Amino acid sequence: METLARDLLDWYDRHARVMPWRVGPSDRQRGLRPDPYRVWLSEVMLQQTTVAAVRDYFHRFTTRWPTVEDLATAEDGAVMGEWAGLGYYARARNLLKCARVVARDHGGVFPDNREDLLALPGIGPYTAAAISAIAFDRPEPVMDGNVERVMARLFDIHTPLPAAKPELAAYAAMLTPQERPGDYAQAVMDLGATICTPKSPACGICPLRPPCAARAAGTAAELPKKTPKKPKPTRRGIVYLAQREDGAWLLERRPDRGLLGGMLGWPGSDWGEAPVEAPPIAADWAMLPAEVRHTFTHFHLILSVRHAVVPLGQAPHSGHFVPQSAFRPSDLPTVMRKAFDLLRGA
């Protein structure tokens, strides 16, 4: 085996982080393999999301839905509510789609190879390779942000991302061993997450310090190079928090496509330069003195919040009243929960 892969595995054997979805190197050596359902769920949650943010969500999901068949029979609203706050809500919609395909078309058993996994909703090149490697111990090269960074530094690649991806992928494939590929995949990513970090990498304690070209050249901290990003514009909007006299809240289910798709939210205006008032029900609306500030991937948002108490028996123009007993603020995406918190004085 390549010396570099072996050095990395030796390091992993000593430093592998304990995670709820992971079978550690010693257990794996005894033939134990992780549950593909848990690997899949964790990998989807970990897309563009930190381990720290995922932990509690993973626990709640696996407690409530222990198997893929359990998840497949869940109601849409229950899954979206459980995902609320984790972000990138298309993941939750595709998660449920995928669970139902696996339950219906695959007898509740996940495919054991990259190609078949790739055909499932929400499973792209990275996740297909990761499940294939981690759950089924297949020698598939995984390419995520960590691996890109590690490769860029190991080989001192100065081509900016994303143009450098093919070159970095070739190096990653070259280094992927035939032995213990599942542990290796997690080892590279652990290295990237804990040692070979984006800022101020800990080269002093890195197991790959000897062969690292960027370390030798003194360029590690500035790699990988990236093409500059566009500045985020600021948009404005108005949301309306109506509470009926019996305590019910006026909410709406957002359309499946687009921003916060499929999530529960407060009725409101469009978001743009100068939002137009769009109250969902006739009432004496009061404007809250403070505003909600929130930043999405590609724009900043400033939300003005309106509040009103409305009498029973009045039909809204949009949305539907949710009984107070059935309303959980934790079902809301964060930006909507911020508006609620503002009203409650939190």
Place this chain on the structure above:
DNA sequence: AAGTCGTGGAA
């Protein structure tokens, strides 16, 4: 094939 799509923690 660039743009879309969340969030919170770190620096």
Place this chain on the structure above:
DNA sequence: TTTCCAAGACT
């Protein structure tokens, strides 16, 4: 305060 960024997928 602002910027950066995290185990990407989809269109």
